Amino acid sequence: MNPAPSIVFFTTASGAGYGLLFWLGLLRPVGLLPQAPEFALACLALALVLVTAGLASSLLHLGNPQRAWRALTQWRSSWLSREGVAAVATYIPAGLFGLALLADQPGLATLAGLLAAVGAAATVWCTGMIYASLRPIPQWHHPLVAPGYLLLSAYTGMALLAAVSALGGVVGGLAGLIVMLGIAGVVLKLAYWNRIDGMRPAATAESATSLGFIGKVRTLDPPHTETNYLLREMGFRVARKHAARLRRIALVAGFGLPVLLALLASLSGGVAPLALMLAALLALAGMLVERWLMFAEATHTVALYYRGS
Amino acid sequence: MTCLPDPVPGAKKLGLVIDLDTCVGCQGCATSCKEWNASGHSAPLPDYKPYSAGAEGVWFNRVHSYEAGEGAAGRTVHFPRSCLHCENAACVTVCPTGASYKRAEDGIVLVNHDTCIGCGLCAWACPYGAREMDEDQGVMKKCTLCVDRIYNETIPEAQRQPACVLACPTKARHFGDLGDPDSAVSRLVAERGGQPLMPELGYKPVNSYLPPRRRPDQVPVEDAPTQMDIKNPVLRWMDRVLSRAEG
Numbered sequence: 001m002n003p004a005p006s007i008v009f010f011t012t013a014s015g016a017g018y019g020l021l022f023w024l025g026l027l028r029p030v031g032l033l034p035q036a037p038e039f040a041l042a043c044l045a046l047a048l049v050l051v052t053a054g055l056a057s058s059l060l061h062l063g064n065p066q067r068a069w070r071a072l073t074q075w076r077s078s079w080l081s082r083e084g085v086a087a088v089a090t091y092i093p094a095g096l097f098g099l100a101l102l103a104d105q106p107g108l109a110t111l112a113g114l115l116a117a118v119g120a121a122a123t124v125w126c127t128g129m130i131y132a133s134l135r136p137i138p139q140w141h142h143p144l145v146a147p148g149y150l151l152l153s154a155y156t157g158m159a160l161l162a163a164v165s166a167l168g169g170v171v172g173g174l175a176g177l178i179v180m181l182g183i184a185g186v187v188l189k190l191a192y193w194n195r196i197d198g199m200r201p202a203a204t205a206e207s208a209t210s211l212g213f214i215g216k217v218r219t220l221d222p223p224h225t226e227t228n229y230l231l232r233e234m235g236f237r238v239a240r241k242h243a244a245r246l247r248r249i250a251l252v253a254g255f256g257l258p259v260l261l262a263l264l265a266s267l268s269g270g271v272a273p274l275a276l277m278l279a280a281l282l283a284l285a286g287m288l289v290e291r292w293l294m295f296a297e298a299t300h301t302v303a304l305y306y307r308g309s
Numbered sequence: 310m311t312c313l314p315d316p317v318p319g320a321k322k323l324g325l326v327i328d329l330d331t332c333v334g335c336q337g338c339a340t341s342c343k344e345w346n347a348s349g350h351s352a353p354l355p356d357y358k359p360y361s362a363g364a365e366g367v368w369f370n371r372v373h374s375y376e377a378g379e380g381a382a383g384r385t386v387h388f389p390r391s392c393l394h395c396e397n398a399a400c401v402t403v404c405p406t407g408a409s410y411k412r413a414e415d416g417i418v419l420v421n422h423d424t425c426i427g428c429g430l431c432a433w434a435c436p437y438g439a440r441e442m443d444e445d446q447g448v449m450k451k452c453t454l455c456v457d458r459i460y461n462e463t464i465p466e467a468q469r470q471p472a473c474v475l476a477c478p479t480k481a482r483h484f485g486d487l488g489d490p491d492s493a494v495s496r497l498v499a500e501r502g503g504q505p506l507m508p509e510l511g512y513k514p515v516n517s518y519l520p521p522r523r524r525p526d527q528v529p530v531e532d533a534p535t536q537m538d539i540k541n542p543v544l545r546w547m548d549r550v551l552s553r554a555e556g
Contacts, residue, residue, distance in 0.1 A: 001433070063427020063447020070424055071405035074311045080430055081405035135399065135510050136436035203436065203507040205375075209388055210504035210518045211329070215378030220385060223339070223371035226364055229441045233432065301507065302438030305373055305390060 001137065002236040003295035006060040011127060012156075012287045014054030014087075015149065018120035019157015020047040021094060025117030029110045033161075034170045037101040040109070043164050044098050047157075048091075055087060079133055083126035090119030124153045131294075138202040139298040144192045151188055155181040156287055159258055159280040166265065166273040175272070178262035178279065186255045189290070193247060196297065203301045205309040219308045230302050237303075238296035246293050254286015311404040314413035316396065322416040322488035323454055324394050324515035325471070326497055330522045332481040334374050334387030341476030342370040342391075342452075349457040351422070355445045367441045369452040370473055381528060384521055389482070391473070392439035392452035393506065393514030394418050400431035400440060409449070416488070416515060417456055422448045436510050459484070487515050 024043045027033050033040070059065040072088065074081040093115035100109035128146030135141050158181050162174035205219075206212030238246070258279035265272035265279070346369060347354040356366030370391040377384050394411075398418050401409045408425035411418045420431075420440075425448040432440040432449060440451045455471035458464065468475060474482040485494030494517075497503065503517030536552075539545045 061428065063429075063442065063444070063449075064425065067406070067424065067426045070407070071426060071428070074405050074407050077312045077402040078405045078430075080403065080428065084405060130403075130430070133399075133403070134434055136434065203509060206377075207507050207509060208437075209373075209375055209377070209386070210506055210520065211375060211377040211384075211386055211388075213520065214384055214386075215382065218376045219373070220376045221334070221374035223336075223373050223390070224365070224368075228365050229367070229432070229444070230438045233429065233442070234438070300433070301436040301510070305438060308375075 001295045001298040001300060002233050003292045004061055006057045008288060008291045008295070010054040010058035010061075011149070011291050012054070012284060013050045013057070015124060015127070015153035015287070016156035016160055016284060017047045017050030017052075017054060018090075018124050019153040019155065020050070020160045021090070021157070022117045022120040022154065023157050023161045025097065025113035025115070025120070027161075028113055032173060034165060034168050036168070037104070037109075039164070039168050040101050040113075041098060042168075043161060044094065044101070046160065046164065048094060050160075051087070051090075079126050079129040083123060083130060086119060086123040086126050090116060090123055093119055120153075121150065124150050136202055136301040137298050138199055139196045140294075141202070142192070142195065144188060144195065148188055148192060151181070151185055152287060152290070155185045155255075156280075156283050159262075159276075159283040162262065162265075163273075163276040163280040166276040175262040175266040175276065178276075179259050182255045182259040182262070182283075186251060189247075189251065189255075201299070201301075201304075201309075203304060205304045208301065208304040217308060219306065222306060231306060234300035234302050235306060236296065237299060238293070243293060243297055246289055246296075250286050250289040250293065252286075253282050254290055255283075258283045258286075311401050311407050311409060313396075313398065313401055313411055320416070320488050321414065321486050322394075322396070322515045323459070323485070324416070324487045324494070324517070325391070325454075325474070326483040326485070326487075326494045326503060326517050326519060327389055328479075328481040328483070328501075328519040329386050329388065330481075330519060331479045332372075332387040332389060332477075333479055334372055335478060336372050337476045337478055338389055338473035338482060339368060339370045339372050341472045343368055345455060345458070345472035346453070349455070350419075350453050351450050353443075353445070354450065355443055357444065367443055367450055369439075369441075369450070371438075386521055389473075390437065390439075391516075392418060392454075393437055393512070393516040394452075394454060396513035396515060397511060399434040399512065403430045403434045405430070415486075417454045418451070419453055419456065420449050420451055422446065422450070425449050436507050436512065437514075454484075487517065 059068055071081055071084045075085045093112045096112035097116050100112055128149030131140040132145040158177050162178055165174055205217040209217050211217050261275040261279035265275040354367050358364050373388045375386050377386055394416055398411050401411050406424050406426055408421045409431050427447040440449050443450045459469050470484050474484045483494050486492045487495055498517045501519040503519050505514045
């Protein structure tokens with residue numbers, strides 16, 4: 001599958017923004033975060049900027065962005081529509097959360113923050129399910145895909161929360177949470193890559209053409225001599241040796257280094273702000289690579305018609 | 310809207326039956342499809358850079374050629390690929406806007422080009438590559454089963470068939486109601502053992518492909534007459550003399 005830059009940026013930026021919103025709404029009431037309204041407002045602003053930038057970028061992917069509002073109508077059947085509804089709906093408690101902080105209404109702030117956390121998690125789940133529901137793409141139609149989107153969103157959101165928190169002088173247990181989520185992320189990605197490497201294709205050239213009863217099917221003559229939309233959009237596939245290198249980059253830059261930096265931050269308070277800032281940036285950069293690979297390693301059954309088995 | 314219509318027993322399921330035994334890969338169906346749809350329901354059907362290198366465009370029908378099997382048992386098979394108007398059409402249910410829909414009255418899968426946002430998710434959801442983006446208009450386009458021909462009362466009745474079916478010089482394409490077990494197309498599928506494509510994905514395609522017929526087992530061999538086969542006595546004598554000379 002062709003990794004569209006707008007979608008790679010969208011899922012990375014919005015994923016981190018929703019992760020940040022999730023943790024902010026969830027951890028503030030239990031006292032794990034600085035209680036100053038300024039801190040929560042700064043985090044909320046960062047989360048909404050990332051979410052909004054990501055959503056705006058996803059509109060660039062559309063052929064007719066001015067009709068995007070129509071995507072809110074088919075939530076009964078479409079995960080993409082559900083994602084849109086959840087994304088728009090989440091702005092309401094998130095906005096209330098901000099207003100309650102400004103108006104010094106701690107009770108309302110807690111409630112709205114928790115609702116925003118639920119909305120953030122629901123939105124990211126829908127994003128994951130858009131991919132996980134596509135049967136022609138076996139690397140996406142996999143039980144680890146939607147949980148992966150949730151976990152990586154939680155991880156990058158936590159990295160951002162810890163960085164902002166450290167700037168305010170509080171390191172606390174957040175660095176420890178980065179370590180836990182980062183290790184969980186590594187385990188999940190390694191398990192996922194292990195599964196997709198040994199994966200059976202969703203179909204074969206024989207079943208795609210119904211000619212298997214004669215024998216093995218080979219392509220002889222393509223239907224067109226130039227490329228087309230199908231080949232550009234769904235025929236894209238990264239070379240195996242590049243994929244292996246990019247996987248290592250994603251693991252080291254996206255998970256390994258941020259985890260080490262978080263450990264360093266929890267050991268010595270002095271370097272914590274710098275270390276956690278760097279950890280957040282590395283985690284986000286690593287996520288861009290991971291998302292690009294998510295597309296580039298995915299294969300679509302339409303390629304069987306052009307490539308054969 | 311993008312929920313699929315409830316399956317009703319005996320409901321009309323319009324579709325194509327494609328005979329892989331007689332298709333000669335002439336591309337006539339693909340060309341005729343392009344010609345009709347460049348001006349009908351789906352118009353315009355764009356070509357990008359049509360007069361220079363890299364010419365490409367949107368087509369609803371693409372004719373591949375394959376080799377199947379090995380040696381004497383192998384076959385060359387021409388394979389037209391277009392929308393199969395699936396009963397379980399995920400291209401419809403994934404659509405976030407309701408632009409993609411399956412008609413309850415005849416099962417045709419269509420796109421409303423006035424409400425499509427061009428997200429491309431339906432093309433990802435289609436295992437068969439039936440949908441192609443019109444990158445000029447920013448909307449998805451696909452085979453309409455010539456919905457603007459088959460119900461068109463302004464053209465003679467015999468021509469109320471998809472353009473690809475009318476164009477086929479070997480009658481390898483048949484159009485009809487596959488929901489009616491007594492229709493000509495359903496009987497053809499039953500007699501010839503018509504096959505769905507990628508049945509393991511569960512999309513339940515309506516279109517059916519008739520397999521190439523099995524060839525007789527004995528293969529023709531070069532003519533090598535024996536002495537007993539030579540009727541003419543003079544030739545028989547010559548054969549005997551020549552055979553002795555080789556001796």
